[in-house]
Amino acid sequence: MTAAPARATASGTLERDALAVLQPGFGGTEAPDWVLRRLDEGLASVALFGRNVESAEQLGRLTARLRADHPGLLVAVDEEGGDVTRIEVGQGSSVPGNYALGTIDDTALTRDVAAELGRALAACGIDLAWAPSVDVNSNPDNPVIGVRSFGIDPALVARHAAAYVEGLQSAGVAASAKHFPGHGDTAVDSHHSLPRIDVGLDTLGARDLLPFRAAVAAGVKAVMSAHIISPALDPDRPATLSRRILTGLLREELGFDGLVVTDGMDMQAIASTYGMEHGTVLAIAAGADAICTGGGPFDEGTVLGLRDALVAAVRGGELPEERLADAAARVRALAGWTLRAREAAGPGAAVQEGAAPGDPVGLVAARRALRVTGTVVPLTGPAYVAVLGAEANIAVGTQTPWGVGPELAKLCPGTETGTYTEDSYGTAEVLAAAGERPLVVAARDVHRHAWMARALDALVAARPSATVVEMGLDVAPPRGAAHIATHGAARVCGQAAAEVIAGRAH
Template identity: 45%
Template sequence: MMNLAEKVGRMMMVGFEGLQPPAYILDWLRSGRIGGVYLFARNVQSPAQVQQLVAECRAAAPYPILVGIDQEGGAVARLRDGFSEGPGNMALGAARDPQLAEEVAGMLGRELAALGINWNFAPVADIAHQRDNPSVGTRSVGRDSALVSDIITAQVRGYQRSGVAATVKHFPGLGNTVIDTHVGLARVSGALDYLYAEDLLPFRRAIADDVACVMLTHVIYDELDAANPATLSRRIVTDLLRGELGFSGAVSTDCMEMKAISEQIGAGESAVRTVLAGVDLPLFSHTVARQEAAYNAVLAAAQSGQIPEARIDESLARIDAMQRRYSLADAPALEIVDCPAHRDTAKRAARAGTALLKAGAALKGLRESRLVALEFATEQVSDAVEASSQRTFLDYLARRLPEANCHVLYPNDHSPLSESLFDCDTVILLTRNAHLQPAQLQRAQAIMRRARRVILVCARNPYDADCLPSADTILCTHGDSRPSLMAAVDALCGDFQPGGKLPVEIG
């Protein structure tokens, strides 16, 4: 029989630094101070190392724990080198193939299960309403709510059939903001009927498909609760999500250390308020002091009666149900990670998600052309997005087209480009969200003015095509994961004809 302190601990999910669990994490697991952990790229070195880290955490706890991760594929993937990479949501939207989306999710889910990770913070169910949204972009399937719903529910099936709990996020929809919740509090105003018809549709569909978890966002929705972000809103969590939509699974927050919350109120108060709103699993990703403050505050509130013990028990029942359902009893062996079959799935998905917006003459006779290839270096537009492999595109291009003269460009480097770079027939120019980064856009425009012919590869948001319409050829990969960048090179070399269709509106 658990005491109140242990009950509160089971609700707490925390992150930590390092490639091994720190001593305090193991102590918290032994004593029941936390219900599980979740991993970031900072915790990852290799498949065997991650498997060992997770095993140490599980061995320390005298109870089943949740181990979570953000492995969306594409822009947000904590597991990259040595692991299979999915092309990301917008590429799956461009492919318009739910069965393929389910295959990709199953691939990622099996690898997580082999590592001992039983909870994925994916898929993203947000709709791409705003092209200038810094935290959604290619993490969204696209603009059409029905397409988003089809691809999202397919991914839920893929993850959960592989033995890993899926999470639809960011409820009730993060697509209509232009502020990154990692750095500030966003507010959405608009008619409720639009929210219900558009943003809530993918969540409704996922709930109907028995998704394990829903993750909340730190955004204020004026027409629902003008005083509280969704994470702290009983109206949104209990009345809307549980009452109107009938969701009976686990509800988690996005990280409570994001500035949208942490710059408004302290960790202790925010943890208490989110539990009172109806949340089961508050997430604190980074700071030991905040993790301790959250636990202590919720425990004190439960002891004083501010949070009824019955409210805690409701959460424990949902958490326990998720742990039992996703116990990884039939997890595959580690050898499945980045196996040939998975690499083939990723390759097929990335190719299917590649779209040729404009097919100019530059693609003809490319191997006989004098080529210069320029790739803009990765820049983060959101703290949610970790840097992807910097040189995948140019390295792979150099192997396929060794005659190409390859260079990485840095948007804030204002030194003039050598005239010799433009003494060529064709420039292949890869951009990454130039529409959000004025320095990159200005440099790209200058290159296009000087080059004879340009093949533009939009490696993240396809909106770059709007800003650089004079390119002779325009290719959109809808992401810059390793498979997507390799698909771009393969398309340029004529290995396949891109058949993806833009899942957002441009022009």
């Protein structure tokens, strides 16, 4: 009769640890009952996305409800600022992204911008941001990193990675350097399939790993793994499932002792090759501590399936119980750090070097990131903005608006915007819509879309006075017109460009 309670206790601990390593997302803007139930049973972390956010006030109520009975809950969000924003999903980010910051190359400003973002996250009850991306964007055709990277120079990326980590964590919000060991040299989006990086160890060490070493040296609290095959490191398994990479390289060689969180296990690079449940077991065994399963939204059944797969793996000898317990302890330890760090940070005030009174640091940075080629003739009345749009990658999402039209309309009332895709674009249609008004053309990553390049050539030929605004990677050459490169599509990047077009530049 004494053995049964002992078995029940052991089983309860095992199942609690299995829940603790999961970092699930959910649907809706209120805390689901099933999430609250599982918090009582050991779930130690949740992930939030744009679908969970209506406003900062609503987000604060949501996180408060989630941790009402569980103050040690770790709340994560996929928030990078710039193009990838969740807390400002409906209007666009008030801070520019990494590419803009790398273009400026002022580490003090990067630190200040990250600190400002950290304070905004802390005010909403967020503990962990899956940021910054410290990938070196060595492949300009990369469909998923792009402006999320600080740039193509490993040393530049490394110094800004360290500055960003320091700034974000100064607000008591844990940073997560991603995507280890580097997602920059890919032409495949791991949301859809499994990328492969065929370069040698010397290149990986000098290029891709340099920013991660800098982030670790700066005290980053978390590192997110990449779903990529790097044969020089492990020819058999993607980084997320590789003990050689997560334990041998990240833990033992780089000396990282914080939380290892996976990229989304629902991404096809893992889900369609290993399956979420088996992939989750392999990831924990390899050295991951937290399993991100946020892209769904996922229901209770999915979470329980992952929990049960971990429990079964321990009982079947596939996963050491000590490894699962260690992973769960690391999740709880990071939650404890955020509580202490948040209290130590206090509300604080933004450090805005070089900013005029009242200028938010994000807008100051966006203005400094602009690069103008040619002469922009300031508007004297309303304009027509033609947006050349391509489908956004999953990381950026389609919920967040971008462009210069809304911001330009505030400065030049009557300005209108039309959005054109490859299927809907026609030069005659754009010119007819513009009429006699000045033409502004906004695009992202023209170098990756041949139809955009052709459209710009035609529009500039017809309207030499047009202003072109490139809001992605500034790779394609300016096409004869006044050309503004914003180095990102955050709302403040559009605002900074609009100020120049309207003759209101600061």
